[in-house]
Amino acid sequence: MLAIEVQNLTKTYLSHKRAPGVKGAIVSLFKREKHEVEAVRDVSFTVEEGELVGFLGPNGAGKTTTLKMLSGIIFPTHGKATVLGHVPWERKQAMQRQIALVMGQKMQLWWDLPAYESYLLLKALYEVPDDLFEKRLHSLAEMLGIEKLLNTQVRRLSLGERMKCELLAALIHSPRVLFLDEPTLGLDLVSQKRIREFLKEYNEREKTTILLTSHYMQDVRALAQRVLIIDHGQVIFDDTLRALSDRFSASKLLKLRFDELPDRNSLERYGQVMSYEGLEVSLEVPREQVSRVAADVLNRFSVADITIDEVDVEEVIRDIFAGNTAQPIAAAASETP
Ligand SMILES: Nc1ncnc2c1ncn2[C@@H]1O[C@H](COP(=O)(O)OP(=O)(O)OP(=O)(O)O)[C@@H](O)[C@H]1O
Ligand SMILES: [Mg+2]
Known part of the structure; x- marks a missing residue:
């Protein structure tokens, strides 16, 4: 069954442009110039119940x-x-009773109270029966490793501890769909890992549908079987992580160590120079040209070492995040059914 169905979803924000400085502020009191931002453009996708989908894209993409x-x-x-x-x-x-949204930068727990007090409030709000509440509270606290923190004032907790408490808050009413917006943002590596493991286990155990955004590659790698990539408000890729790397293995990475570094131009005719440092160069070359290029380079230059690698999927995603969406993705996206 489908948990989420999105069809041609579009959001245009209207904001007011303002010239900088005091003068701009005064002028804008009288004459406000409207300015449209197309944050999300014609986005369509579906998510099956129980799926955990990574929702990726660069800053400002519309996630x-x-x-x-x-x-x-x-x-x-x-x-x-x-x-x-x-x-x-x-x-x-x-619907409200069956979904939850957690935003990395926004806390719903009361700052001055222990987390437990906020949970009691949520229990009342969502009318969670006593026995179910206790059971869920204990099992979630145990999974997250926060049993000892529930009676500490939230403001005294570390960022990572707070996020774990937030997750518990979001899940206490057993939502069937969970939206997570950068839940590991700014956390230390240990907390990030713990939260990742928790989400994976929780998704497997409870079959909760999860749509997760993150800027961390480890999150994406560890969690999502499927990724949806959005850029400039539009979905440009929707498939498995595997497919992303498979599509990209349309090219390969030729790693070369030279005895004497040739100039960059003479290498650029073979493919895209991905790095050029010291005596080492990596070249991205179309798969079918790899052996010809390798032979040619060996022939022409004095090469100390050569290896041929697949293009790393992390690099592909990092490229997208950096805003330099490589051509093959766009091409691949249009082939996606
Ligand atoms: N309330 C708003 N008013 C006007 N423009 C907005 C508003 N909220 C977001 N935008 C703009 O809409 C676009 C999409 O923003 P959004 O926050 O959805 O991106 P995002 O993918 O979540 O980015 P990030 O990775 O930085 O969190 C951006 O250009 C942003 O500046
Ligand atoms: Mg965002």
Whole structure:
């Protein structure tokens, strides 16, 4: 069954342009220039119940905006979406009770209270029965390793501890769909790992549908079987991580160590120079040309060492995040059914 269905979802923000400085502020009191930002453009995808999908893209790509629409915080400009059969922005209680949104930069726990007090509040809000509440609280706290922290004032907790408490808060009412916006942002490596392991285990155990954004490659690698990549408000890739690297193995990486470094231009005719440092160069070369290029380079220059590697999927994603969406992705995306 489909948990999430999104069709041509679009969000255009209207913001007001303002010239800088005091003068700009005064002018804008009288004459405000409207400025449209197309945050999400014509996005369509579906997510099966129980799936854990990585939602990736560079800064400003439209990820948070999409999650906000899907959790009913903001209205779309046009397009359709359903989450568990409900239109999210109608904010029906029946849907609210079955979803949760966790944002890395935004806390829902009360700062001055121990987390446990906030959980009691959520218990009342979502009408979670006593026995179920206790059971879930204990099992989640144990999975997250935070049993000892529940009675500490939230403000006294470390960032990583707080995020674990936030996750517990989001899950106490057993949502069937979980939206996670950068849940590991800024956390130390140990906490990141713990949260990753928790999410994986939780998804497997409870079959909760999870849509997760993250800037950390480890999150993506460890968690998502499937990735949705959005760039400039549009979905440019929707398939498994495996497929992403397979598509990219249309080219290979030729790593060369020279006795004497040739100039960059003379190498660029063979392929894309990915790095050029010391005596080492890596060249991205179309797969079918690899052996010809290797032979030619060996012939022409004095080469100390040569290896041929697959292009790393992490690098592919990092490239997308850096905003230099490589051509093959766009081409591959258009082939996606
Ligand atoms: N309330 C708003 N008013 C105007 N523009 C906005 C608003 N919120 C977001 N935007 C713009 O919409 C675009 C998409 O923003 P969004 O926050 O969805 O990106 P994102 O993919 O979550 O980025 P990041 O990885 O940095 O979190 C950006 O250009 C952003 O500046
Ligand atoms: Mg965001």
